[in-house]
Each structure stands twice: as C-alpha cells, then as structure tokens.
Amino acid sequence: MTLLALCWILIMVNALTIGGGYAMLPLLQKEIVDKHHWLTNQEFIDAIAVGQITPGPLTVMNAFIGYKLHGLIGAVLAVCSSYLPSIIIVTMVAKHYYAYRESTAVRSAFTGIKPAVIGLLAAVAISLGNASLVDAGTLAIALASFSIITFTKADPTFIILAAGIIGAIFF
C-alpha cells in the first residue's frame, strides 16, 4: 500500500508542477514528510542533496526516496511514476505545440502558477531551515552557500560537497 501511495503521489506531483524540479519540493514535502511521515525533514534535506550532487535532473532524488521506503522495487517504481507523466504530456504537447503556445488559458495559468510556486518554496525553505540550521556554524554555511551560488557562477554540486567536508571537519 505504501508503494502504491508513493507512486500515486509522484505521478500527481510530476503531472502538476510547472517550474522545474525545485517546484516539486513543496508538494513532495507535504505528502512524504508531513502527511505520511515516511521521511523526516532532515532525511528530506538529505534526499535533496543526493538529487543535487548526482548527475542529471534533481528528480532522481525520487529514486533515493523510493529506495529508502521499499528497496530496489521502490526505487524503480518511483522512477517510473516520476517520468511516465512527463512522457505522456510532453509528446502530446509536442504534437500540438503551436496551439498550446498560443493558448491564453495556458499562458495565464502559468503566470499565476509560477509566482505561487515561489511562495510555496519559500515556506518549504523555512521549515527545512528550522530542521537544519541549528547553530551559528550551520547558519554561516547556509548564508555562504546562498551568496556563492547566487552571486558567482559556482556549481551548486561542489558547494554542497564542500559544505559536507566542512561539516566533517568542524561539526
């Protein structure tokens, strides 16, 4: 049952979020952490880190979540549920691209969804910050990471790995 519920959640989340892998985090956190308690906030952060440091899209973090819940079968089903909606939707859109692009309904819906996703993500950042920013050291790492990633062209993957090394030395 857990496995079926996870598949359903991933299908819904992937079929409904516009704006990239990060836009999915609020929906995932709500279902996986708050509602079903499959992961703690701390573990959810670790899953995001895994998604970020592995090559490819952030959404491979779903394989991490699936494996943690139900081993290899969980990982495989998580992957299928994450990408099948995309394959179906994108191939349909690709066929009717011009009609889709010119549709006022689609464009105005996106104009509303994109800023809403940012608000949702900000709420997630606060709750994850509560879980992981526990002292001056972690706060300093978060601020430094933010500044470096925002204002330089540094690759987030290396920033996260560097933060891990700093953690190993100082914490």
Added chain:
Amino acid sequence: MTGQEDRREISFGDLLFVFLKIGTFALGGVYSMLSLFEKELVERKKWLTHDEFVESIAIGQMTPGAPIVNTGICIGYRLRKIKGAFATTIGQIFTGTVLSVILAAFYIKAKDNPMLSSVLKGVGASVVGLLLSVIYRMAKQSVRDYRTGLFAGAAFFCLALFKLNPIGLIIASGILGIIVFGRDRS
C-alpha cells in the same frame, strides 16, 4: 530542413547512448546540461537545427515535470516518436538514478555513523542556502508586478501558516491565473 536524410538512421540505441552520455557528464544541473545538449545534438551530430533545439527547450519549460527531462523527451519524440521519448528519458536519468540508489543503500547502513551525520549537518545547511538561491532566481524571473507578488505572498501564507495542501494551491493559482491574467493578452 537540413539533416532530414540522416534522421532516418538514428536508432533507439543511438539516442539512448547520446543521452546517457549527456546525463552522466552533466554535473551541476540544468545549465550545464543545456550546453551539452546543444554541443552534442546541434553542433556535432546535427540531428537538430538550432531552432528545433530552442523550441524543444521551450516545450520542456512549458510542461509539468523536470524541464530538462522534458526537453529530452521532446527531442526524442521528434527524432524517433515514442521510442525516442523513452530512449532519451532512460538515457538521461540512468546514471543519476543508479548513483542515488547506491547512496541510499549506503545512507541506510551508515545512518548512525557520527562522521556521516557531521557531513550531513554541513550538507543540510548548504541545501537550505541553495534553496534560497533558487527562490531568489525564480522570483527575479516571475514576480514582475504587484499581482504576481500577491500570488507568491498568498501561496506562502496559505502553506506556511494555514498548512493548506500545495497540490490544491497550485491548481487554485492556475485557475486564478486564468481569471486574473487571462484578459491581459488576447
């Protein structure tokens, strides 16, 4: 269109292999992947024209799911229909998925290791910084006036204070978007 001749020879295996390469060596997320896409598919293999490539990126961003995967699906579909869409998806996510599973197995075994928890304490803090940076970048792009600002603020409060369901909030913001912004352009 150029390259139309060569296209018939692009097989499932060709697509799978090229996207496996892209998915494996594109560390650092979407941007490095896009430049790899362009180099490999447009400049080297000439499977796509630059315009087709740009259009595929646009479709990737306008569809739900991971934009970069969707761009790949779009390219695969163009070249080899539904088989191509599967080839590009599997190729792109394969390496990351395998590594995620390996890391998950290691993570479950070593969870109580004090060294790993120190590493993860640093990593977790850094992820929060990264999230803030993502929010900042997205906000600069999509919060353009007081109305889009209101959408962002309302969504924030609905989730942070009232704990409403984000899936419902996204659907609601889409419908409200049609009502509020639908009259803007016609």
